[in-house]
Amino acid sequence: MSRALVWRQSSPLPGFRLTLGLTLAYLAVVVLIPLAALILRAAKLGLPGIVHIALDSRVVAALRVTFGVSLAASAVDVVFGVLVAWVLTRYRFPGRRAFDAMVDLPFALPTAVAGIALATLYAPNGVFGAALERIGLRVAFTPWGILVALIFVGLPFVVRAVQPVLQDLDAELEEASATLGASRAKTLRRVILPQIAPAALTGMALAFARGVGEYGSVIFIAGNIAYVSEIAPLLIIVKLEEYDYDGATAIAAIMLAVSFVMLFVINAAQGWSRRRTGHV
Amino acid sequence: MSDLALTRRAAKVADEAPLAKAAAIAAALAFLSLFFLAPLAVVIAQASAKGFSAYWQALAEPDARAAIALTLTIAAVVVPLNAGFGLAAAWAIAKFQFAGKNLAVTLIDLPFSVSPVVSGLVFVLLFGAQGWFGGFLAAHHVKIIFAVPGIALATLFVTFPFVARELIALMQQQGTAEEEAALTLGAGGLKTFLSVTLPNAKWALLTGVLLCNARAMGEFGAVSVVSGHIRGATNTIPLQVEILYNEYSIAAAFALASLLALLALVTLVVKLAVEARAAR
Numbered sequence: 001m002s003r004a005l006v007w008r009q010s011s012p013l014p015g016f017r018l019t020l021g022l023t024l025a026y027l028a029v030v031v032l033i034p035l036a037a038l039i040l041r042a043a044k045l046g047l048p049g050i051v052h053i054a055l056d057s058r059v060v061a062a063l064r065v066t067f068g069v070s071l072a073a074s075a076v077d078v079v080f081g082v083l084v085a086w087v088l089t090r091y092r093f094p095g096r097r098a099f100d101a102m103v104d105l106p107f108a109l110p111t112a113v114a115g116i117a118l119a120t121l122y123a124p125n126g127v128f129g130a131a132l133e134r135i136g137l138r139v140a141f142t143p144w145g146i147l148v149a150l151i152f153v154g155l156p157f158v159v160r161a162v163q164p165v166l167q168d169l170d171a172e173l174e175e176a177s178a179t180l181g182a183s184r185a186k187t188l189r190r191v192i193l194p195q196i197a198p199a200a201l202t203g204m205a206l207a208f209a210r211g212v213g214e215y216g217s218v219i220f221i222a223g224n225i226a227y228v229s230e231i232a233p234l235l236i237i238v239k240l241e242e243y244d245y246d247g248a249t250a251i252a253a254i255m256l257a258v259s260f261v262m263l264f265v266i267n268a269a270q271g272w273s274r275r276r277t278g279h280v
Numbered sequence: 281m282s283d284l285a286l287t288r289r290a291a292k293v294a295d296e297a298p299l300a301k302a303a304a305i306a307a308a309l310a311f312l313s314l315f316f317l318a319p320l321a322v323v324i325a326q327a328s329a330k331g332f333s334a335y336w337q338a339l340a341e342p343d344a345r346a347a348i349a350l351t352l353t354i355a356a357v358v359v360p361l362n363a364g365f366g367l368a369a370a371w372a373i374a375k376f377q378f379a380g381k382n383l384a385v386t387l388i389d390l391p392f393s394v395s396p397v398v399s400g401l402v403f404v405l406l407f408g409a410q411g412w413f414g415g416f417l418a419a420h421h422v423k424i425i426f427a428v429p430g431i432a433l434a435t436l437f438v439t440f441p442f443v444a445r446e447l448i449a450l451m452q453q454q455g456t457a458e459e460e461a462a463l464t465l466g467a468g469g470l471k472t473f474l475s476v477t478l479p480n481a482k483w484a485l486l487t488g489v490l491l492c493n494a495r496a497m498g499e500f501g502a503v504s505v506v507s508g509h510i511r512g513a514t515n516t517i518p519l520q521v522e523i524l525y526n527e528y529s530i531a532a533a534f535a536l537a538s539l540l541a542l543l544a545l546v547t548l549v550v551k552l553a554v555e556a557r558a559a560r
Contacts, residue, residue, distance in 0.1 A: 014469035110498025213395025
């Protein structure tokens with residue numbers, strides 16, 4: 001029998017059947033069956049039914065805000081995430097470790113807490129809100145508020161994707177580039193940037209995917225005005241509160257489909273990154 | 281020129297000008313301060329704005345105490361289940377080679393790419409009044425949605441990958457040599473697991489449990505969909521924070537939120553300590 005046909009390579013360790021069985025059973029009960037309920041419900045609506053709901057102007061507006069602002073936020077995150085990762089890995093300065101630890105804050109701080117904190121900061125009478133009001137920019141209760149919240153939740157994805165690649169960059173390449181007469185700016189652009197680009201894009205895709213689904217940190221600062229600053233996850237809740245299960249299912253199915261596509265893109269980007277740099 | 285001088289020279293050409301360096305550090309720290317430090321500072325400032333006795337009163341209020349108790353209960357149910365699952369999954373996936381392993385890893389990570397609101401919705405579609413099992417549950421007077429079991433299920437779903445993913449990453453690196461040695465020396469499977477595998481993976485297990493716990497206590501979107509927001513009964517801390525904030529009880533909202541912020545800080549500090557230990 002050829003090796004490709006062997007389902008499992010033999011191993012002296014015990015417990016494979018037991019632990020894999022437990023894992024798959026638990027996975028099925030907690031994750032797969034619930035997700036199947038959504039997919040079945042969406043299948044009952046059929047593609048025409050989903051498209052019909054998705055073309056409702058309020059749904060279109062919510063999807064446009066959700067995807068548009070998530071993309072903008074992930075673009076900001078990729079720029080500042082690379083900068084933060086660079087500064088944290090390359091330079092030594094007081095407080096570096098504290099700032100490094102702080103990057104994980106959005107992973108640990110509950111979204112509702114981040115949400116009320118950001119809303120308080122950027123409200124017209126808040127510390128940042130009042131200052132921005134003076135230059136004529138209102139952030140709270142507008143799409144700008146959504147942008148601020150999504151920049152917050154997305155940043156660590158970029159930083160944590162880029163950091164390990166920067167740490168393991170081969171210093172000899174930079175030195176060779178400098179010895180051959182390239183300016184530092186040119187070395188950064190032509191030698192370093194191409195090496196961290198795959199990781200940065202992976203981080204950006206992760207930040208985007210997180211932004212699309214984000215709820216807690218957004219709703220307090222967004223103002224949730226239909227057609228203006230209402231995000232798709234909130235519209236799912238609105239539909240549920242109206243007992244419109246079909247409407248909620250259709251929006252959720254669209255978001256789930258996008259998550260799966262993103263998952264595929266992220267996996268492909270990670271594969272590219274690994275081939276280029278030996279890192280995830 | 282000596283080797284040392286050459287190295288120094290190379291280090292110098294492959295470095296930024298002091299001014300550019302200072303500007304990069306300043307920009308990165310300004311960004312982190314604006315987006316990460318400021319929200320934390322606001323939580324502390326607002327929670328303490330009305331003094332210690334008001335803070336204490338906000339936490340001792342019956343609905344707040346019920347929310348704290350419910351949050352602790354949910355975490356006490358969810359974290360051990362997901363930790364047990366994580367151990368089983370890591371054993372099967374990290375210690376054996378089998379077909380479909382990558383698929384299993386992708387499926388375990390799936391909840392990370394599903395919006396929290398969609399994670400809650402799937403359980404409404406299963407167990408809600410108009411869900412697949414809604415009629416059956418109503419006939420047997422079992423309440424899952426708008427009750428504690430629904431909150432536990434939604435929390436299980438969203439915190440599902442944390443422990444498994446930390447353990448799989450570490451245990452894959454560690455390989456199986458030590459386990460094989462233990463078996464050769466006559467230890468049984470369970471003994472090998474308890475006295476070889478578990479001690480080797482204890483720090484990753486701790487990190488996974490902490491992250492899982494922080495998310496379980498702080499989950500907002502998924503829980504918000506299934507809870508029904510019944511005061512004193514189905515409100516977790518984040519949901520109670522939302523209600524207080526929307527009622528303009530700002531100080532009370534931030535007092536409760538400060539508990540979760542504290543939990544986040546403790547989680548980050550312990551994670552940092554574990555990582556520093558692993559680096560040594």
